[in-house]
Amino acid sequence: MTVIVRAFRAPGDAEAVARVRRAALPFMLVTPEALVFEGEHAHPNSRYRPLVAEEGGEVIATARVGLAHDSPEPGVGYANVYVHPERRGRGAGTAVVRAAEEYLAGAGATEVYTWVLDEPGHRAFAERHGYRAGRTAHFLRLDLAGGTLPPLRTPPDGVRIVPASDFAGDPRPLFELDAATTADEPGDVATELTDYAHWLDETWGHPLFSRELTSVAVVDGRPVAFSAARTDGSTRYGTAMTGTAREYRGRGLAKLAKNDSLHRARDAGFTEAFTGNDAGNAPMLAVNEWFGYEICATEVRHVRTLG
Structure with a gap:
């Protein structure tokens, strides 16, 4: 049968796309509700356009x-591509990559980054399509x-650990902490969080984000460390970001916040915890090893220059 690539249609495609993504990359949390939300709340400048590939009417x-x-x-x-493991070898991955690159070139992109599982078949696929390997990151499971x-x-004296919901009246201090710690994250592409209104909409309001399970270390009323939690609303919990303001690092505050969040997640009935770390982020890898996380998969960032 012929593989057809088209734009994602919400909400009709959401369940099928969530099923494909869970099968292809089971270490990341995804729900149909989150897929619809992300399409509706994407920043206009992101030119966000999720794609699907169909074969015989089935999203593969x-x-x-x-x-x-x-x-x-x-x-x-x-362009992060997910092919259902039982539908590989039918040309869907190649078709989606070509459509994605064509769209991005028209949107003004000169480079395309993608994450590829660190497995021979996946890396060979990326190389055949002209992508060069870069930095490595790990998925971890607890x-x-x-x-x-x-x-x-x-x-310690002067420090309180509270849920992010305590900041529901004014989340801006959490935005400022998130922006400061995100800027220090290792990666191929620098990130600057400057749009508070969009952060409120896309991050604070995301359906997977749990304000109750996100733990924050507070000093003199100011949030100085945090561990942001997401859940699938069932049994799976994930850490979206853990960080500490620069002047408070080295005191174990992020570890305290994350431990608090993990305990409350377990008490709430969540049975699996996932997180991800850049392979060069030795301090955070050591923290997660202390909690008992184990590496369950590795990805390699690849890039291709368009044109």
Whole structure:
């Protein structure tokens, strides 16, 4: 049968696309509701356009495609492709990549970044399509149901650990902390969070984001460290970001916040915890190893110059 690539249609495609993404990359949280939300709330400058590939009316592949609008570098695009493992070898991946590159070139991208599983077949596919390997990142998993978390510790004097929901009246201090720590994240593409209104809409309001399970270390009323939590509303919990303001690093505050969040997630009935780390982020990898996380998969960032 012929593979057809087209734009994602919400909400009709959401369940099928979520199923493909869970099968292709089970270490990331995704729900139909989140897919619809992300399409409706994407920043206009991101030119976000998710794609699907159909064969005989069945969605067998999909891609997240857009511009890195929050990067200070112009012309940076991304295309993360997911093919259902049982439908590989039918040309869907190639068709989606070509459609994504054509769209991004028209949107002004000069480079396209993509994450590729660190497996021979996946890396060979990327290389055949002209992509060059870059930095590496790990997916990590923690068994919340059967594992043992480190005991909760009393915060040092002057520090309180509170849920992010305590900032519901004014989340701006959390935005400022998120922006400061995100700017220090290792990566191929720099990120600058400057649009508070969009952060409120896309991050604070995201259906996977849990304000109740996100833990924040507060000093003198100011948030100085945090561990942002997402959940699929069922059994899976994920850490979206953990960070500390520069002047408060080295005191173990992010570890305290993350431990608090993990304990509350387990108490709420979540059985699996996932997170991701750049392979060069040794301090955070050490923190996650202390919690009992184990690497369950590795990805390699690839890039291709268009034109």
